[in-house]
Amino acid sequence: MKNSININKEIWNEKHDWEKNGDEWDGQAIKCKLDYEYWKQSLYQNLIHSNIRKNDTVLEIGAGHGRWSVFLAKSATTLILVDLSPNCIDFCRNLFVNRSNTIFVINDGKTLEGVKDASVDFIWSFDTFVHIEKYVINSYMREIFRVLKPGGRAVIHHSGRNHFFRWLGFMRHFGNPGNRFYRTISMCRTNDTDGWRSNISKKMVRNLALKNGLAIIDQLQYWNEKEKIGVPRFNDYITFLQK
Numbered sequence: 399m400k401n402s403i404n405i406n407k408e409i410w411n412e413k414h415d416w417e418k419n420g421d422e423w424d425g426q427a428i429k430c431k432l433d434y435e436y437w438k439q440s441l442y443q444n445l446i447h448s449n450i451r452k453n454d455t456v457l458e459i460g461a462g463h464g465r466w467s468v469f470l471a472k473s474a475t476t477l478i479l480v481d482l483s484p485n486c487i488d489f490c491r492n493l494f495v496n497r498s499n500t501i502f503v504i505n506d507g508k509t510l511e512g513v514k515d516a517s518v519d520f521i522w523s524f525d526t527f528v529h530i531e532k533y534v535i536n537s538y539m540r541e542i543f544r545v546l547k548p549g550g551r552a553v554i555h556h557s558g559r560n561h562f563f564r565w566l567g568f569m570r571h572f573g574n575p576g577n578r579f580y581r582t583i584s585m586c587r588t589n590d591t592d593g594w595r596s597n598i599s600k601k602m603v604r605n606l607a608l609k610n611g612l613a614i615i616d617q618l619q620y621w622n623e624k625e626k627i628g629v630p631r632f633n634d635y636i637t638f639l640q641k
């Protein structure tokens with residue numbers, strides 16, 4: 399199944415049951431052999447809390463049911479939540495009904511229309527870019543550059559398929575044998591599913607960011623190398639950007 403904008407909208411707006419409002423995606427913690435709440439707190443401390451400063455305007459792409467937005471809301475002054483799913487944005491509106499300075503945006507799945515140029519200090523996206531295609535990532539990189547203030551930062555979680563074999567990505571659409579074959583060569587050997595990861599490599603994300611004027615601060619799989627805490631499942635990566 400292709401990772402198109404329309405299919406993403408159909409899945410997240412209509413088909414997914416959001417049984418734990420995002421906490422159903424505990425597979426990265428399991429892969430790290432960690433308790434989910436411990437993994438989540440570590441992510442918050444290392445990737446969110448440490449990146450938000452007093453009075454920051456923070457924007458999230460693909461907020462879903464607010465699994466990370468509640469953490470962003472603790473530190474941000476103004477919080478802008480963007481999602482292509484009207485149902486997700488409705489859910490977030492209810493979640494943050496009592497929070498002032500919160501802006502909700504139902505977008506077209508590729509732009510940050512309505513967000514002013516050079517108005518955002520920090521952009522966050524987790525478990526969203528992993529499902530989106532190259533031209534959409536390119537469009538978001540352009541938009542991230544546009545809306546970030548000079549010196550502003552972004553932290554984006556994305557797929558990390560093997561760059562060299564990416565031309566074989568068409569095999570994902572050849573039923574189970576093709577999908578299994580491509581999963582094995584593009585994600586290293588695994589008995590897992592492919593997590594509906596798009597055909598994106600760490601190098602592609604790097605190139606798209608650079609092409610759109612952003613600097614790469616870091617690209618990593620584990621934010622805590624010592625304790626091996628990160629996003630190793632499906633060979634995902636996290637890219638740190640700066641304008």
Ligand SMILES: C[S@@+](CC[C@H](N)C(=O)[O-])C[C@H]1O[C@@H](n2cnc3c(N)ncnc32)[C@H](O)[C@@H]1O
Nearest residue numbers: 406410420460462465481482483507524525526
């Ligand atoms: C797997 S869910 C993750 C939600 C949340 N970030 C979390 O980690 O719990 C993916 C979210 O990204 C949104 N999404 C998918 N493609 C998108 C796109 N192209 N632009 C904006 N949002 C998108 C979906 O509607 C959904 O809310």
